[in-house]
Amino acid sequence: MTHPDDEEPDPNTTTQNYYSIEQVATRAQLTKRTLRYYEEMGLLPQAERTEGNYRRYTEEDLQRIMYIKSLRELMGFSLSEIRKFLQAEDEREQERTAFRQGADTQQKLRHLDRSDEIIREQLVLIEQKMNGLKNMQQQLYERLEMHARKRQTLQEEGS
Incomplete structure (x- = not known):
């Protein structure tokens, strides 16, 4: 994406x-x-x-x-999460513009540092979403395992 x-x-x-x-x-x-x-x-x-x-x-x-x-x-983002994500993107674009216009090396380094900070904030949002999905996935796998155990028990009783 x-x-x-x-x-x-x-x-x-x-x-x-x-x-x-x-x-x-x-x-x-x-x-x-x-x-x-x-x-x-x-x-x-x-x-x-x-x-x-x-x-x-x-x-x-x-x-x-x-x-x-x-x-x-x-990603399954809510509109509120999307707004935060897009605000970060807009701010990062402002940093990119300022970086291109800056002549001073220290200024450029500050713009790069701020851009990195913004990207890390976005990564946190994505990681939170991914962790939630992984937790849901794990719960579903556990349900399948529980059903397999019940199935095994029922089959043994029926024999």
């Missing part, structure tokens, strides 16, 4: 494609209501609007939506 900010923008790309809410909903396999809700919750920036006040989304918006969807589906 990659984040759109991990990709360097192509300096040769000068045109911006815009998508309607219907197009984005179809491509992301989400409802228009979900997209509006993500915007209301602050998971997405306010969409640009046409003169007719229709939302229009950029490719960057679409990539963020797909990232949110993967966090929700793949």
Whole structure:
């Protein structure tokens, strides 16, 4: 799972494609209501609007939506957890920008250190989710073992 900010923008790309809410909903396999809700919750920036006040989304918006969807589906994050994760991503992007603009080596090192700190915070969120899943998995394996013992006992009694 990659984040759109991990990709360097192509300096040769000068045109911006815009998508309607219907197009984005179809491509992301989400409802228009979900997209509006993500915007209301602050998971997405306010969409640009046409003169007719229709939302229009950029490719960057679409990539963020797909990232949110993967966090929700793949990792099982709640919207609150996703908001924390995305805030960390946004802060890390600010650090990346400041790093690129910085001329002083010490400044660059501070930006790298802060980026590492942010990544570690994100790893904690992922590790917590993974530990919860491992615990659930272990409980299910224990139930299967208990059923196998009961099955064995019943088969021995029936013989």
